[in-house]
Amino acid sequence: MNLKPLSESTEMYLKAMAEMSYQDVVAVGRLAERLGVTAVSANEMMRRLGEQGLVSHTPYKGVNLTKKGREVAGNVIRRQRLWECFLYDHLKIEWSQVYEFACSLEHATAPELTEALAEFLGNPKTCPRGNPIPAADGSFKPLDAIPLSEIKLGQAAHVLAVNATATDVLKYLQEKNILPGRDVTVVEVAPMQGPLTLRVGGKDVALGLPMAEFVLVKII
Amino acid sequence: MNLKPLSESTEMYLKAMAEMSYQDVVAVGRLAERLGVTAVSANEMMRRLGEQGLVSHTPYKGVNLTKKGREVAGNVIRRQRLWECFLYDHLKIEWSQVYEFACSLEHATAPELTEALAEFLGNPKTCPRGNPIPAADGSFKPLDAIPLSEIKLGQAAHVLAVNATATDVLKYLQEKNILPGRDVTVVEVAPMQGPLTLRVGGKDVALGLPMAEFVLVKII
DNA sequence: AAAATTTTTATGGTTGACCTTATTATTCCA
DNA sequence: TGGAATAATAAGGTCAACCATAAAAATTTT
Incomplete structure (x- = not known):
């Protein structure tokens, strides 16, 4: 399905977009802010991600994850949150530090690893921050909150x-x-x-x- | 002690050097071969690592890890091998794939994580490939073999x-x-x-x- | 509608880690 | 000792992801 290796940057952008998409169109400016990059950089990246078919950008309106982009983002978030569970439940890492560490590990995690980890953890449904963990196929829906x-x-x-x-x-x-x-x-x-x-x-x-x-x- | 974040490349070079150092001077050509880069690239990198005080390069003779370089390499290898243990013992990953996956994770592992992982695993002494795991201070000695x-x-x-x-x-x-x-x-x-x-x-x-x-x- | 703000595009620059293609220096070996 | 092999250096190129500055375009506010 997904043969292309995504860069770390790409993953961060997709993750941020998915996490911000309670509003289903995201202003590129907000995105840049959240990621700590300039609006120019974010715009450049949107062009690249657009070319890869991961986001659709309506100039002056905002960006959206495509179906494909949403699926990829779901997988990224899944990996991330599974690691959060592991770090918190098994390695006893400080609650507030878990996200940060899990984020690094996420980028380094192949699909086989993800599923083995999910298995090991007993397929948890939420991460220590309370957020739902997307399914193995990348699907997820926002919390009803x-x-x-x-x-x-x-x-x-x-x-x-x-x-x-x-x-x-x-x-x-x-x-x-x-x-x-x-x-x-x-x-x-x-x-x-x-x-x-x-x-x-x-x-x-x-x-x-x-x-x-x-x-x-x-x-x- | 080590405040500078090392690049992934740097870690790979140091790791390779440490693993090859049963001969205590390593030919840059061998190193390039092992890492799958050209000799020119490896030479460039040796200059950079030399400037950082991690290796000492005697032209036409070979390269050596400095004391500092050896310590850093030990830490990198420790992380790597601890992950190998986790992947093999707990995630039930295929023996032959363990190294590869652990290698990616290694680059994404902070010191606090390393020690928490060691604790979780019960401070194992060897990885699934039989190699000794360096101590928490980065020290290690080659296997007597x-x-x-x-x-x-x-x-x-x-x-x-x-x-x-x-x-x-x-x-x-x-x-x-x-x-x-x-x-x-x-x-x-x-x-x-x-x-x-x-x-x-x-x-x-x-x-x-x-x-x-x-x-x-x-x-x- | 004019002014202010936000977005987008254009241009050019940086960094790290690669690459290729020479050229030069050294060491090894016959 | 002289040539082959190996090692190092020089010069120039690529690529992704950033940066800054400036100009143009659209939207929002007044």
């Missing part, structure tokens, strides 16, 4: 997953106990996109809106 | 390790049962660097001299 940033004042919610990837962000969330499985209540929303104040486990915690977007919850 | 190619006619030997890395070579050795732990006897040595004929497990097996160099044995 909304970002914490959209929760109304006073409402309580159950944290399903944390979609952040940066280690320092994950570390912060861990310290504040905003983790999959926890319940939080929004006790204050400051004006001007100010921070949310959350009550979690008996303590009040401030959380900036940008960070709150990475926390996926279900209202309870 | 000689290549099968140097065994005299009629002599019996115990296979300690297989130093080959190419999957097809490993596959061949596996099929012929020339594996760590086995005993072999040299029953014929053809002239003109012709193949050895070995008796192993009741069967006669032909083995070319170049391949026999990769089989490390102890006379019994």
Whole structure:
């Protein structure tokens, strides 16, 4: 099916796009931001990925994963999240560092390895950050959840997953106990996109809106 | 200690040098051959590695790992072989494919990961190919063994390790049962660097001299 | 509709690790 | 010792993925 070896860069772009595709068209600028490259570089890359049939780019509108691109991205994310499970459950790596390490390993993982790893782990369904693990054929659907940033004042919610990837962000969330499985209540929303104040486990915690977007919850 | 991130290429060169250093000066040409690059490329790389203080190159004589280079190489090999153990023992990957997969993973492995993996595996002392795993500080010494190619006619030997890395070579050795732990006897040595004929497990097996160099044995 | 902002394209530059094709230097061997 | 083989250097090229700067195009805001 997929004979061409994808570069690390390609994998990072596809992964980022899939993770951002709750909006099903992604602005190239946002993508560049998330990946820490310039908009020019991201545009160049979109051209390359377009030529490979992995993304479709409508100028001035945004980019989309093609069917093929989505399948490839699913596989990349699968590998990544399986490694997260291994690192967390078996190697006892710090929760906040797991993503980062798994990301490197992901790029170095052949399909046979992926499936052997899945088997070894007992085919887990979610990673330690609560995100679902795509199926072996690369298929996946987004979690049925909304970002914490959209929760109304006073409402309580159950944290399903944390979609952040940066280690320092994950570390912060861990310290504040905003983790999959926890319940939080929004006790204050400051004006001007100010921070949310959350009550979690008996303590009040401030959380900036940008960070709150990475926390996926279900209202309870 | 080691703050600079080494490139994948650098790691491959250092690893190859360490694995070839039963002779303690390595001809750049041999190195190029083993790595599948041209002599020119290998020379260029030796200059770069020399500048980084990892190798010392005496023109027309050969290259040597420096103390620092040897330590780094030891760490690279440690990572590699620990992954080999994991892939073979836990993921049940084919013996002949283990090296290849472990090699990719090695490049993506941070020190914290390495030690967590060693712990998980119970600090194994040898990889599935029988090679010793360097210590956490990067130190290692070569196996006390000689290549099968140097065994005299009629002599019996115990296979300690297989130093080959190419999957097809490993596959061949596996099929012929020339594996760590086995005993072999040299029953014929053809002239003109012709193949050895070995008796192993009741069967006669032909083995070319170049391949026999990769089989490390102890006379019994 | 004009102004401001965001996107895209164009052009040219860098880096690392390769490559080829000479040319020069050294070592080995008969 | 003289030629063959091997090793090293020089010069110039490629490729992917970045970068910066600048100009053009489209969209959004006012």
